[in-house]
Structures are given as C-alpha cells and as structure tokens.
Amino acid sequence: MPTGVALRDPRQQLFDAAVRVLVRDGVTGLTSRAVTTEAGVAKGVLHRHFADFDAFLAALVLDRIALVEAQATALRDTAGTGTVADNLTRVLMTLFDPVMVAIVVLVIARDELRTRLRAAGTARFPLVGEGTAMIAGYLTAERDHGRIAPDADVDVLAPTLIGAAQLLFTERNGDPPEPATIHNVVTTVLASALR
Structure with a gap:
C-alpha cells in the first residue's frame, strides 16, 4: 500500500480479510502475511493496531x-x-x-x-x-x-x-x-x- 494513503477502518479491513482467508484457506492458511496481503495493506499495519497476531485473532473472535x-x-x-x-x-x-x-x-x-x-x-x-x-x-x-x-x-x-x-x-x-x-x-x- 502506498504511504500516505489513510485507511478508513484498518481494524475492520483486517478482520474482513482474515475472515476471507480463514473461510477460503482454513486455519493453516491464516497467517499475518496472508491477512495483510488479502487486505491490500503493508504487514506493519496489522502490528500497528495489534500487539501480535494472537492479539489480532483474539480481537477478531x-x-x-x-x-x-x-x-x-x-x-x-x-x-x-x-x-x-x-x-x-x-x-x-x-x-x-x-x-x-x-x-x-x-x-x-x-x-x-x-x-x-x-x-x-x-x-x-x-x-x-x-x-x-x-x-x-x-x-x-x-x-x-x-x-x-x-x-x-x-x-x-x-x-x-x-x-x-x-x-x-x-x-x-x-x-x-x-x-x-x-x-x-x-x-x-x-x-x-x-x-
């Protein structure tokens, strides 16, 4: 994602991407990289909003x-x-x-x-x-x-x-x-x- 482009709701964008990956690829396909790629954002976006991947998953649930x-x-x-x-x-x-x-x-x-x-x-x-x-x-x-x-x-x-x-x-x-x-x-x- 280009720098300087604001995300409207990055948490929801990441949640929606995670759900798509999870339903399509299952638990083994659900990684932080797969989520950020699906969301079309840099990997750092996830870590800017969540302490780690398990914190992200807990927030999703x-x-x-x-x-x-x-x-x-x-x-x-x-x-x-x-x-x-x-x-x-x-x-x-x-x-x-x-x-x-x-x-x-x-x-x-x-x-x-x-x-x-x-x-x-x-x-x-x-x-x-x-x-x-x-x-x-x-x-x-x-x-x-x-x-x-x-x-x-x-x-x-x-x-x-x-x-x-x-x-x-x-x-x-x-x-x-x-x-x-x-x-x-x-x-x-x-x-x-x-x-």
Missing part, C-alpha cells in the same frame, strides 16, 4: 462474539411471536454460517488464542458458549410467555440444540444443511417442552 450478543438481543425480542421452532431455526442457520464454523475451528486449533479469550472473559468454548447462552435466554423468555413448559430445563435444551446444529453444520462439505433439517432437529429436541 471478540468482534464475532459481539455480533452473537447483538443477535441474542434480537432473538429475545422475538419471544412470543412467530413459532418457537421457526425462530430457533432462523437463528441457528445464521449462527452457524461458514465464518462462525471456521472461527470455531480456529479457536480449537490455537492454544494461545483460547488463553487470551478466556482472559477476556469469554465462555469456556468461545462463540459456542455465547451461542448456547443466546438460545437459553430465548427459551427462558419463551417459557415466561408460556410457550415453553414451566418445568423445561433450558440449561439442557440450549446446549443440546447448539450441539446438534454444530454437528450438522460441521459434517457438511461446503453446503450447510437445509433449513428443514435444522427445523426437524429443533422440533425433535423441544418436543416435550413446547406448549
């Missing part, structure tokens, strides 16, 4: 966690509207997009990244834990609306839904499962809890 937390608020706001199964199907299809799946693999692959994320106060299993909390919060709100049984254990139902969805999304080669498949999982898991 925290940025995604913020998106999940915003999604959690929007999901809770749907409580009492539509159907519980439809609301959960939509959110699971969005939650487990290719970027989320790739970032989960990244977190699993890098010990130092997990250490930094735990120090930042993330769930024990970053992104998956926040997704589970999102589903539990929604199910609690639906229980308050009377659409989930009062004795339904949302702390068991939420990780069951997340785990089942994660398996469906990660066992595919490129193509996500059909919404009908996710809907079937949701209705099966919640069969005894739905009112």
Whole structure:
C-alpha cells in the first residue's frame, strides 16, 4: 500500500480479510502475511493496531462474539411471536454460517488464542458458549410467555440444540444443511417442552 494513503477502518479491513482467508484457506492458511496481503495493506499495519497476531485473532473472535450478543438481543425480542421452532431455526442457520464454523475451528486449533479469550472473559468454548447462552435466554423468555413448559430445563435444551446444529453444520462439505433439517432437529429436541 502506498504511504500516505489513510485507511478508513484498518481494524475492520483486517478482520474482513482474515475472515476471507480463514473461510477460503482454513486455519493453516491464516497467517499475518496472508491477512495483510488479502487486505491490500503493508504487514506493519496489522502490528500497528495489534500487539501480535494472537492479539489480532483474539480481537477478531471478540468482534464475532459481539455480533452473537447483538443477535441474542434480537432473538429475545422475538419471544412470543412467530413459532418457537421457526425462530430457533432462523437463528441457528445464521449462527452457524461458514465464518462462525471456521472461527470455531480456529479457536480449537490455537492454544494461545483460547488463553487470551478466556482472559477476556469469554465462555469456556468461545462463540459456542455465547451461542448456547443466546438460545437459553430465548427459551427462558419463551417459557415466561408460556410457550415453553414451566418445568423445561433450558440449561439442557440450549446446549443440546447448539450441539446438534454444530454437528450438522460441521459434517457438511461446503453446503450447510437445509433449513428443514435444522427445523426437524429443533422440533425433535423441544418436543416435550413446547406448549
């Protein structure tokens, strides 16, 4: 990149580049050089904004966690509207997009990244834990609306839904499962809890 050309939002430009590299080339292809090359910036730009590559990756994951937390608020706001199964199907299809799946693999692959994320106060299993909390919060709100049984254990139902969805999304080669498949999982898991 030529000197003297200001970047509008270098952090976001680097995050977007990292996501493209991660989804396209996987964890092994995600290097600081690959990110800066993809972003079209000098390598020093990354190190000007982040202490090291793991600090950059931690910031990337925290940025995604913020998106999940915003999604959690929007999901809770749907409580009492539509159907519980439809609301959960939509959110699971969005939650487990290719970027989320790739970032989960990244977190699993890098010990130092997990250490930094735990120090930042993330769930024990970053992104998956926040997704589970999102589903539990929604199910609690639906229980308050009377659409989930009062004795339904949302702390068991939420990780069951997340785990089942994660398996469906990660066992595919490129193509996500059909919404009908996710809907079937949701209705099966919640069969005894739905009112």
